[in-house]
């Protein structure tokens with residue numbers, strides 16, 4: 001039986017999934033999990049949905065009870081931060097625990113919200129949403145029903161807007177881009193989100209930035225001054241302007257970092273005994289034939305498990321298709337695929353966004369790179385199959401809801417056979 005010591009840094013979803021894979025893979029040696037949050041690993045998606053709406057208590061987001069880790073003989077070190085990694089000496093320094101020696105190590109440190117860099121950003125009640133504690137603080141602020149300004153119309157900003165409206169708050173969203181989610185869905189689908197939220201009473205200031213935040217004499221925020229000079233009253237400001245991967249540990253250890261920790265398809269970093277997973281990993285995706293970093297739930301779920309398998313010595317090719325889900329009011333949506341930044345795409349609509357149930361596809365050179373549905377359930381597997389097939393499609397057929405998205409042998413929407421591809425690597 002191997003007595004090698006495995007260490008996992010990071011106490012989120014990817015970390016918990018790696019535990020699962022390591023123990024299922026039969027590795028019974030010492031397994032230490034270092035997480036700087038005091039809470040057991042938990043899921044974050046409910047934090048901006050049911051927990052924020054107050055319909056679920058935060059504890060429902062826990063991935064496993066403490067017993068689960070005890071049964072797997074995991075040495076859980078929560079509330080402790082790893083501060084230094086030495087890949088030559090195979091050591092990890094942990095605040096409050098000293099120096100640990102490891103044989104294989106996983107970095108699953110996730111990501112952190114980007115900070116707003118304007119005057120007044122450190123006023124009280126200027127909030128971010130990443131942790132359970134931040135979710136309950138924000139929920140309690142929303143319960144007061146006072147006006148909220150949301151900076152950033154990304155997924156977090158829009159979900160918080162929906163929750164804030166459910167609490168009866170007056171909500172204004174300030175976004176420098178011309179439409180919400182501009183980089184992900186483009187202007188046309190972005191307008192669907194404007195209409196959805198406007199219909200629920202949200203006000204937008206689009207193409208507008210934040211100049212500064214202003215506060216009361218007691219240090220609490222009282223308003224937002226936009227770049228157009230408008231003053232928006234706010235008892236709470238929620239900042240959702242994106243995230244940055246937590247790469248500092250890897251970077252200082254000399255591990256290759258470039259928009260996340262660079263990994264091969266087995267999630268191994270440039271240091272052979274060190275692996276990375278989840279939001280922090282920029283790995284080589286064999287299907288897409290490029291490095292990508294995906295900061296979504298399903299990637300943390302899959303890559304955490306895959307990295308654990310890699311650590312125990314299994315042959316791993318982490319080749320999942322990027323996938324994301326969101327809930328806003330009565331709109332449930334799923335998005336799959338990957339459109340590299342700067343790619344010119346044609347958007348094909350299937351159904352009418354005004355009906356609150358439709359699909360959208362992003363095409364380049366006749367092939368579907370990404371697809372999304374709103375309230376058209378049980379279609380995302382077909383969307384993923386279509387993207388993976390790399391078949392060229394007839395946009396007119398694709399736009400017709402009566403036509404199947406994919407059919408056996410790729411008839412129906414497909415205009416030509418896919419290009420011959422190299423043998424799959426997994």
Ligand SMILES: Cc1cc2nc3c(=O)[nH]c(=O)nc-3n(C[C@H](O)[C@H](O)[C@H](O)COP(=O)(O)OP(=O)(O)OC[C@H]3O[C@@H](n4cnc5c(N)ncnc54)[C@H](O)[C@@H]3O)c2cc1C
Pocket residue numbers: 009010011012013014015034035036037043044045046047048080081082083108109110111129130131156246249277278279280294295296297298300323324325326327
């Ligand atoms: C509010 C919210 C809602 C979301 N909703 C959705 C959704 O609807 N759909 C979707 O697909 N995705 C959603 N996501 C994204 C998804 O939750 C993340 O992609 C996922 O949590 C990433 O998991 P992870 O394990 O890589 O990182 P994390 O969950 O960030 O976990 C990393 C952990 O490591 C800890 N850590 C960092 N550095 C150190 C260190 N040096 N020492 C010790 N510990 C450290 C961090 O504090 C953290 O606890 C949401 C995210 C948030 C914040």
